[in-house]
Every structure is written in C-alpha cells, then in structure tokens.
Amino acid sequence: MKNYIISALALLTFVSTGFCYPAKELRENSEHTLQKLYRHDTGAKVLGKKALAVLVFPEVYKAGFIFGAQRGDGVLFEGGKAVGYYNTTAASYGLQAGVEKFSYALFFMDKASLAYLRKSNGFELGGVPNLVVADKGFYKSLSTTTLQKGVYAFFFSQEGLMAGISLQGTKVSKFTPSK
Secondary structure (H helix, E strand, O other): OOOHHHHHHHHHHHHHHHOOEEEEEEEEHHHHHHHHHHHHHHHHHHHHHOOEEEEEEEEEEEEEEEEEEEEEEEEEEEEOOEEEEEEEEEEEEEEEEEEEEEEOOOOOOEHHHHHHHHHOOOOEEEOOOOEEEEEEEHHHHOOOHHHOOOOOEEEEEEEEEEEEEEEEEEEEEEEEEOO
C-alpha cells in the first residue's frame, strides 16, 4: 500500500506542476490544434461556425497507476480571437495504468453556457449544463436545432496508452499565462 501512495504522490506532482507556456505560444498552439480538428472532423467545423466560443486544450497529459491525474492549458476563442486562458486538471482513482497525451475542445453554443464558464471559479465538466461529448453517433442527431444549446466536447489526437476503469473529476479554471 505504501508503494501505491508514493506512486500516486509522484504522479500528482508530475501532472500538477503545469507546463506554463508563454501566452503567445499557447495561443498559436491552440489555433493550430483547432484547425487540425476542423480538417479531420467536419462536424466540429460545422459546430465551430455556430458556436459563440470555443475553448481549446491542445495538449492534455494524463498518467495513472491506481491513482491518476491530468493537466493541460488552453485558450478560449470568441470570433476567432483569444479572449481568455484556462487550464484543465483532473484526478482519478480506480483500475488504471498508463500515460497519454490528448487534445480536446469545448464548443459553447449559448450565452448561458458561456456565462457559466466565466462566472464559475473553476467548473467541473460533469457539472456543466447540457454537456454533450461528441462521438460517432453524435452526427446522426446533428441539426440546426440541436446545435443551439449547451456545450459540445470533442476529444482527439490521443497518443500513448492508458487503460482501465476509474472515477474521475475534471475541473476547468481561468489562469494568467506568462508573457
């Protein structure tokens, strides 16, 4: 048991130290990642044209062995312009092992969802009103009506190997990057 606790503390330290990219580099990396998503996923491109804002996390790192953690920094775009910087952190516990890197984007489709992001002092993804994780079945129900409410999440560009079953809580918080 002692080894698990030491492993968990080392893992949490590794992931929680952050990567602190300068604002310009983070913005450019986020723009590039969003364009990559649009090139490979036509549904995301359709959503991007209708969204009020898009929050892009170009590099999220996740590692775990029994205990797990993940961290990444991202940019909120409105009208194609960077208007805020956010980070995402998560902790998990369960039957899991591995390390991976991935990207994700949150598409804010209505004013209430965007206001929720701005007013909360860090929100949990599970607590976001009307959060839809876009998968292959998502496109079957895609219409102009369904694209008007809530938040849509796209996970993509997974690298590495992570397997298991775990409970996870993810928090998104505003931060100020280095210059």
